[in-house]
Amino acid sequence: METSSPASSRRTSIGSQRNPDSEEAILSAAEAILREAGLAAFSIEAVARRAKAGKPTIYRWWPSKAALLLDVYHRQKHHGHMPDTGDVRSDLALFVTSLLAFWRDDGGAIFRSLIAEAQSDPAALEALRRYLLERWRQSGAIIQRAQKRGEVRPEIDSDLTIEILSGFAWSRLLTGRLDCSEDEIRAVIDAVVGGIAAR
Amino acid sequence: METSSPASSRRTSIGSQRNPDSEEAILSAAEAILREAGLAAFSIEAVARRAKAGKPTIYRWWPSKAALLLDVYHRQKHHGHMPDTGDVRSDLALFVTSLLAFWRDDGGAIFRSLIAEAQSDPAALEALRRYLLERWRQSGAIIQRAQKRGEVRPEIDSDLTIEILSGFAWSRLLTGRLDCSEDEIRAVIDAVVGGIAAR
Numbered sequence: 524m525e526t527s528s529p530a531s532s533r534r535t536s537i538g539s540q541r542n543p544d545s546e547e548a549i550l551s552a553a554e555a556i557l558r559e560a561g562l563a564a565f566s567i568e569a570v571a572r573r574a575k576a577g578k579p580t581i582y583r584w585w586p587s588k589a590a591l592l593l594d595v596y597h598r599q600k601h602h603g604h605m606p607d608t609g610d611v612r613s614d615l616a617l618f619v620t621s622l623l624a625f626w627r628d629d630g631g632a633i634f635r636s637l638i639a640e641a642q643s644d645p646a647a648l649e650a651l652r653r654y655l656l657e658r659w660r661q662s663g664a665i666i667q668r669a670q671k672r673g674e675v676r677p678e679i680d681s682d683l684t685i686e687i688l689s690g691f692a693w694s695r696l697l698t699g700r701l702d703c704s705e706d707e708i709r710a711v712i713d714a715v716v717g718g719i720a721a722r
Numbered sequence: 723m724e725t726s727s728p729a730s731s732r733r734t735s736i737g738s739q740r741n742p743d744s745e746e747a748i749l750s751a752a753e754a755i756l757r758e759a760g761l762a763a764f765s766i767e768a769v770a771r772r773a774k775a776g777k778p779t780i781y782r783w784w785p786s787k788a789a790l791l792l793d794v795y796h797r798q799k800h801h802g803h804m805p806d807t808g809d810v811r812s813d814l815a816l817f818v819t820s821l822l823a824f825w826r827d828d829g830g831a832i833f834r835s836l837i838a839e840a841q842s843d844p845a846a847l848e849a850l851r852r853y854l855l856e857r858w859r860q861s862g863a864i865i866q867r868a869q870k871r872g873e874v875r876p877e878i879d880s881d882l883t884i885e886i887l888s889g890f891a892w893s894r895l896l897t898g899r900l901d902c903s904e905d906e907i908r909a910v911i912d913a914v915v916g917g918i919a920a921r
Contacts, residue, residue: 562842611919638896639838643761652897666918679918680909687913690889697837697892698851710879714886718917719865719878720810 541584548574549581553595558629562636567591589640589647593654596633601625604662611669615688616712618665619703622692627701635696659685687715740783748773748780752794757828761835766790788839788846792853795832800824803861810868814887814911817861819904821891826900834895858884886914 552574556565567588571578585591603621606614626634641648663681670677691711695701751773755764766787770777784790802820805813825833840847862880869876890910894900 635841639841642834642838642896648898652899655897673920675918676920679913680906683906683909684913684918686893687886687890687910690891690893691886692889693892693896694885694889697841698854699847700851707879707882710882711886714878714883714917715913716917716919718913718915718919719874719883720915720917721872721875 545574545576545580546584549576549584549591550595550598552576553591554598557595557633562632565592587640587644587646587650589637589644590650592633592637592640593650596630596637597654599625599630599633601630604658605664607665607668609672611665611672611674612712612716614665614669615716616708618662618685619688619692619708619711620705622689623695623701623703623708626692626696631696631701638693638697655689656682659689662689684715688712744773744775744779745783748775748783748790749794749797751775752790753797756794756832761831764791786843786845786849788836788843789849791832791836791839792849795829795836796853798824798829798832800829803857804863806864806867808871810864810871810873811911811915813864813868814915815907817864817884818887818891818902818907818910821888822894822900822902822907825891825895830895830900837892837896854888855881858888861888883914887911 549570553565553570556569556573565588567578567581567585570576570591571581574581581591585594601621603617603625606617606621608614608617625631637647637651641651659682662685666675666679666681666684669675670679670681688711695703748769752764752769755768755772764787766777766780766784769775769790770780773780780790784793800820802816802824805816805820807813807816824830836846836850840850858881861884865874865878865880865883868874869878869880887910894902
């Protein structure tokens with residue numbers, strides 16, 4: 524992803540400084556395990572073995588499996604969460620399309636399990652929530668630019684609009700229905716931009 | 723819930739007939755375990771012990787923990803998924819409000835774990851998907867009635883509209899943010915009914 528890592532701000536409260544080389548080795552190892560063997564094979568132990576790092580080191584930097592998964596997820600190349608075509612419908616259609624496409628590739632498996640982990644682990648839930656609020660705020664720029672252009676009403680809450688579209692994408696991810704047609708995506712954007720009401 | 727159980731249609735392909743008394747005993751036992759000890763204590767074994775039923779009986783009727791959870795979830799009293807006030811904004815606001823309220827009570831814990839289970843168990847995913855498609859179709863009646871009244875454009879997809887609102891509710895549930903203000907719910911309904919575009 525193109526933007527600065529929200530993980531780095533989470534780290535400021537942790538006293539121990541990360542070593543960039545070890546951090547890279549650990550994240551690469553985690554990514555390789557996920558790619559080659561999937562989530563079932565993913566554990567702090569397996570990552571430590573592959574990265575030739577100590578488990579305490581990993582736990583010092585990532586307090587839970589979910590925190591490590593979140594950083595791996597964030598490192599994956601996902602472009603298109605802040606499109607800027609000059610037209611709000613195109614921007615929002617690109618936002619949804621690229622999110623679903625990213626999830627159809629590697630990203631979806633990691634994000635599904637992050638959400639699953641967060642339902643039984645309060646620390647994972649808190650990390651996921653912080654990450655998402657920051658992401659929605661960033662993508663909210665799509666709406667704010669459209670407000671400056673006069674395309675979107677000034678009182679509209681930009682983060683909330685992004686959460687509505689993102690929630691639709693979650694519904695598709697979490698029910699295994701990522702193969703969303705262009706027509707369906709257009710219908711979703713039409714509903715949110717133009718409304719469903721008779722004119 | 724007031725409507726016929728989607729579970730009953732799932733059962734038609736299963737040869738073994740359920741005994742209504744045993745079924746009731748098993749579902750009550752499952753519900754009691756969830757209420758008293760939470761999901762961590764929930765297993766087919768624990769339900770069998772409490773219901774004084776054989777594990778093979780339970781597995782014959784519910785092929786997975788998720789299938790049993792889904793039936794317990796469906797049995798919980800959740801009113802308000804098909805409000806009919808004569809006004810589409812009021813109906814949709816009630817739909818979202820009552821879903822979030824139901825989840826803040828007992829329903830949310832079960833539904834969160836159903837979604838989590840479905841991310842690692844393909845049979846659970848399939849059961850959840852079928853259940854939801856049926857639910858969204860039912861609640862789609864809100865939109866269809868509004869279309870007959872001329873409030874909503876005829877080309878709008880009713881199920882998709884419900885999925886958008888439901889996706890927003892999922893986002894709130896799965897990030898632990900069920901305390902949604904009335905203003906926020908109104909803003910979501912405004913976006914979907916009236917659109918965010920400048921008029």
